[in-house]
Amino acid sequence: MxxxxxxxxxxxxxxxxxxxxxxxxxxxxxxxxxxxxxxxxxxxxxxxxxxxxxxxxxxxxxxxxxxxxxxxxxxxxxxxxxxxxxxxxxxxxxxxxxxxxxxxxxxxxxxxxxxxxxxxxxxxxxxxxxxxxxxxxxxxxxxxxxxxxxxxxxxxxxxAVSWYTMGQKVGQYLAQRHPVKGANNAKVAWFPGPKESGWVKFIDDGFHDGIAGSGVQIVAVKWGDTGKEIQRNLLQEVLEESIDFDYIVGTALTADAAVSELLSRNLRGKIGIVSTYFTHNVFRGIKRGHILAAPTDSPVLxxxxxxxxxxxxxxxxxxxxxxxxxILMIDQHNVGQFNTENSLAPASFWxxxxxxxxxx
CATH class of the missing domain: 3.40.50.2300 (Response regulator)
Structure with a gap:
């Protein structure tokens, strides 16, 4: 054939x-x-x-x-x-x-x-x-x-998977790192994605429920389309207003842009990055220690x-x-054993x- x-x-x-x-x-x-x-x-x-x-x-x-x-x-x-x-x-x-x-x-x-x-x-x-x-x-x-x-x-x-569960898993990941609500809450800049889309409301609801009752607090929210330049601009807006937060959490394009933005501002290692879904750059970021974690819903499959x-x-x-x-959460503990076959297209694919x- x-x-x-x-x-x-x-x-x-x-x-x-x-x-x-x-x-x-x-x-x-x-x-x-x-x-x-x-x-x-x-x-x-x-x-x-x-x-x-x-x-x-x-x-x-x-x-x-x-x-x-x-x-x-x-x-x-x-x-x-x-x-x-x-x-x-x-x-x-x-x-x-x-x-x-x-x-x-x-x-x-x-x-x-x-x-x-x-x-x-x-x-x-x-x-x-x-x-x-x-x-x-x-x-x-x-x-x-x-x-x-x-x-x-x-x-x-x-x-399709439940995008509520995708957001919830990300929230729970942070909640496990900061389980106790108090004066030293972990502060999050949250970039859920394009407000008009068919998945962002669910991932936003899931994330909020995942951090409920924990020591995780959202201090900034920026909505926008999942283009890298759009997400970079939103991220720069937040970083110009304040750097008083502990995590940048958002789309894979947000996480990708955050890796270079934090480096250019001498903030790498001071602010953690978590993606709400899994891509090639997120995979590389986790392997290199620049991104903490992301859930995969196996888009190839x-x-x-x-x-x-x-x-x-x-x-x-x-x-x-x-x-x-x-849905599987990938972080620096399991990324070395993770088989990407069902999650990532080969580098040669256009x-x-x-x-x-x-x-x-």
Whole structure:
């Protein structure tokens, strides 16, 4: 079987717009299913999951991401590309350009339907901003939600973790370091991400609950899109106002920017850095001792799961509508033994916007 992979941005321009405990073994993924599906208040059920072996025909998957300027989404992209190639199906990928670009993503959904895609995978920029479009699309085309949380309107399956739990684990990590509330509370500058997105509210709520009752106090909050320059600017604003805090906690782009900002201000080692999710630079930062910790939700595996669910829907074989990798906190104690296969795309991988199968 031969595949042609395209890295061109032409599709976007035309619109204007893990740990070995849960690493994928041969044909089996150690993950969790949700009962009931799409409800993070429900129960997680451990599951040894066997992905579908192949596809009966070269289905066309249309995928839209919030952006590909964050290495996190690059890893999701890699997981999808690898699974699409393995199954022998076709994929077109669009990216909205950032979380403020709701109108662009709505246009991209329309593009997916106009090109007669068999199934649409959505990494949404907004929790409910796409709901009217998805409600209409779902009447003729199945929709799979990937990674970011989304209102349960019109979706047939979801491959995503609880971002509340991601935030909670980060909060609990700090709470364990500072369990006693008192005069010497640990002060945190908190950078949750873009307020309008489909995941930040949940990670913000989880973080607040994770530090509740502990000696951790939030003294500054800055919201903003997950671009490195945007996060760097927000960080510089905070550091210009005060350096009287003990931790910078926020997105992977915040953590990445903080490493160099603290060095340039002679603050490295005086202020700790914690990321709310896991990327290549965060991994390197933890290994080098510049970043304390981050949770991984295995974005590569989430990409694979979304493709698996999409093909299962088309083949009439969907049995688990809502699947998640396990969330694992990575810090300087376990980073040396951590298998990154399900969390990070290889260094050689570039954003891929089209996979075309030459199968009949």
């Amino acid at each position: 031969i595949f042609r992979l395209t890295h061109s941005l032409s599709l976007i321009l035309c619109l204007g717009v893990s740990s070995s405990t849960y690493a994928a073994t041969e044909n089996v993924w150690d993950i969790v299913a949700w009962d009931p599906p799409f409800d993070y208040q429900g129960q997680m059920r451990p599951l040894l999951y066997q992905p579908i072996e192949d596809a009966s025909k070269p289905w066309h998957l249309c995928v839209t991401y919030p952006h590909l300027k964050d290495p996190y989404w690059l890893s999701v992209n890699y997981g999808m590309v690898e699974e699409v190639k393995r199954l022998g199906v076709n994929m077109t990928v669009l990216e909205a350009g950032g979380y403020p670009q709701l109108t662009t993503q709505i246009e991209q959904l329309k593009h997916c339907t106009d090109t007669a895609s068999d199934v649409i995978i959505v990494g949404t920029v907004s929790f409910n901003g796409l709901s009217p479009s998805i409600r209409k699309i779902a009447q003729t085309t199945p929709v799979v939600a990937a990674v970011n949380d989304i209102e349960n309107v019109g979706i047939s399956a979801k491959a 989430q990409g694979r799961l979304a493709v698996d669910q999409a093909v299962r829907i088309l083949e009439g074989k969907l049995t688990e509508p809502h699947l998640s990798p396990r 954003p891929t916007f089209e996979v075309i199968s030459d199968s009949p």
